[in-house]
Amino acid sequence: xxxxxxxxxxxxxxxxxxxxxxxxxxxxxxxxxxxxxxxxxxxxxxxxxxxxxxxxxxxxxxxxxxxxxxxxxxxxxxxxxxxxxxxxxxxxxxxxxxxxxxxxxxxxxxxxxxxxxxxxxxxxxxxxxxxxxxxx
Amino acid sequence: xxxxxxxxxxxxxxxxxxxxxxxxxxxxxxxxxxxxxxxxxxxxxxxxxxxxxxxxxxxxxxxxxxxxxxxxxxxxxxxxxxxxxxxxxxxxxxxxxxxxxxxxxxxxxxxxxxxxxxxxxxxxxxxxxxxxxxxxxxxxxxxxxxxxxxxxxxxxxxxxxxxxxxxxxxxxxxxxxxxxxxxxxxxxxxxxxxxxxxxxxxxxxxxxxxxxxxxxxxxxxxxxxxxxxxxxxxxxxxxxxxxxxxxxxxxxxxxxxxxxxxxxxxxxxxxxxxxxxxxxxxxxxxxxxxxxxxxxxxxxxxxxxxxxxxxxxxxxxxxxxxxxxxxxxxxxxxxxxxxxxxxxxxxxxxxxxxxxxxxxxxxxxxxxxxxxxxxxxxxxx
Numbered sequence: 001x002x003x004x005x006x007x008x009x010x011x012x013x014x015x016x017x018x019x020x021x022x023x024x025x026x027x028x029x030x031x032x033x034x035x036x037x038x039x040x041x042x043x044x045x046x047x048x049x050x051x052x053x054x055x056x057x058x059x060x061x062x063x064x065x066x067x068x069x070x071x072x073x074x075x076x077x078x079x080x081x082x083x084x085x086x087x088x089x090x091x092x093x094x095x096x097x098x099x100x101x102x103x104x105x106x107x108x109x110x111x112x113x114x115x116x117x118x119x120x121x122x123x124x125x126x127x128x129x130x131x132x133x134x135x136x
Numbered sequence: 137x138x139x140x141x142x143x144x145x146x147x148x149x150x151x152x153x154x155x156x157x158x159x160x161x162x163x164x165x166x167x168x169x170x171x172x173x174x175x176x177x178x179x180x181x182x183x184x185x186x187x188x189x190x191x192x193x194x195x196x197x198x199x200x201x202x203x204x205x206x207x208x209x210x211x212x213x214x215x216x217x218x219x220x221x222x223x224x225x226x227x228x229x230x231x232x233x234x235x236x237x238x239x240x241x242x243x244x245x246x247x248x249x250x251x252x253x254x255x256x257x258x259x260x261x262x263x264x265x266x267x268x269x270x271x272x273x274x275x276x277x278x279x280x281x282x283x284x285x286x287x288x289x290x291x292x293x294x295x296x297x298x299x300x301x302x303x304x305x306x307x308x309x310x311x312x313x314x315x316x317x318x319x320x321x322x323x324x325x326x327x328x329x330x331x332x333x334x335x336x337x338x339x340x341x342x343x344x345x346x347x348x349x350x351x352x353x354x355x356x357x358x359x360x361x362x363x364x365x366x367x368x369x370x371x372x373x374x375x376x377x378x379x380x381x382x383x384x385x386x387x388x389x390x391x392x393x394x395x396x397x398x399x400x401x402x403x404x405x406x407x408x409x410x411x412x413x414x415x416x417x418x419x420x421x422x423x424x425x426x427x428x429x430x431x432x433x434x435x436x437x438x439x440x441x442x443x444x445x446x447x448x449x450x451x452x453x454x455x456x457x458x459x460x461x462x463x464x465x466x467x468x469x470x471x472x473x474x475x476x477x478x479x480x481x482x483x484x485x486x487x488x489x490x491x492x493x494x495x496x497x498x499x500x501x502x503x504x505x506x507x508x509x510x511x512x513x514x515x516x517x
Contacts, residue, residue: 014264017264066280066282066286066384068330069328069330069331070270070275070330071328082275082279083279084378084384092380093264093379094264094265094270094377094378094379095268107282107286108286118267118268119269121267123267
């Protein structure tokens with residue numbers, strides 16, 4: 001905490017996160033004081049309260065913690081997966097597993113992160129199969 | 137310190153509207169009928185009300201609207217919004233305010249036309265989940281159900297037991313919306329909404345209003361109905377969006393219930409009737425576990441074979457619950473009023489014999505806010 005800065009930096013962490021996604025980069029925060037990874041992006045580490053957060057690249061490897069299928073009529077785009085992914089670094093995030101049929105996504109499945117596009121918005125999505133150098 | 141709230145406040149009036157057939161009424165007009173009935177039940181003048189506790193999903197300045205609408209001049213207002221649990225949370229706030237003399241007659245109230253009207257929410261904060269288009273509020277509960285099934289082997293049939301039990305209670309309650317017989321097979325085979333939850337795993341969307349009047353216990357016998365005392369209450373939260381929930385199979389009701397039972401000085405096995413927020417079938421299983429009515433992971437077995445239905449070992453959601461009685465956007469008021477009416481002995485065909493202690497658990501947001509309350513009759517004081 002003693003190294004924390006009270007200065008407000010612009011843009012804020014959510015904007016930085018989204019700007020990184022626009023560049024095709026998936027970055028999350030890590031606390032320089034307690035070492036824990038923080039997601040979603042915040043002004044303060046929600047573990048120790050420090051504002052000493054840095055943006056870091058991560059392995060992109062994760063595990064499906066839970067999964068569901070949102071049922072949607074085919075004419076409106078069809079069914080889609082909504083899952084919770086535990087990142088190797090610790091944080092959990094909502095996402096979609098894209099390369100497996102929605103109902104075939106299983107808890108415990110190994111997945112890797114990619115910056116994809118959902119409805120014209122850059123978003124971190126996950127693939128079950130190896131996607132070579134596109135994986136983060 | 138909080139132990140001093142045990143038995144400090146009493147419910148002296150309750151009011152409910154009908155739950156269907158109110159097209160053309162806005163949420164305030166529905167709420168007004170519930171308040172009118174609660175005021176009549178308590179035998180008070182509406183001008184006696186000097187504490188207002190209310191929140192909803194359609195406006196931000198609810199206590200001000202209520203004060204204006206009813207011509208009240210409150211000395212204490214609380215518009216905290218923790219989702220559908222908020223009215224149980226308000227029970228805690230009202231008891232504290234009454235205890236401190238910040239108000240003398242507290243009104244907790246709600247009204248909604250979410251079935252017949254246009255139900256629009258005030259803008260919510262954008263979150264990192266939005267882009268994935270979870271179908272809220274169903275998706276978070278589906279994710280929780282999937283995880284519970286994975287960890288504990290909970291089955292679709294066990295989820296269906298919750299819906300069927302609720303329906304059996306509803307069939308004993310003429311005011312309940314759903315009266316047709318329901319089978320396990322019908323629930324299991326219903327159209328999927330968000331796997332693993334199907335249509336009949338989800339609560340109703342109703343109209344409805346409810347109101348409750350509380351005073352300090354030392355004057356509770358000055359009112360016409362037998363007072364029902366607040367013996368314990370506690371409120372907890374551990375997340376807001378579902379991806380921030382620490383463990384999808386354990387809710388903050390574990391801590392809230394433990395604290396409420398400690399304040400009340402009772403244990404779960406002493407409770408005669410349980411009213412819990414069954415927005416989805418998985419809720420009933422989770423909260424029975426977290427409140428201590430069965431071990432973690434045993435909820436599916438516990439609700440099976442009619443154990444929480446009429447004639448079972450533990451009467452749960454005796455009005456038919458949010459699944460089969462009423463769910464007008466927020467349900468927290470309705471579970472407390474059912475508890476009060478059970479303890480008054482007013483419930484006719486669905487009356488739990490000799491009910492003296494009732495436990496309620498309000499749920500808000502995506503399993504985020506949990507508030508447990510224990511009510512008792514005079515002899516439990």
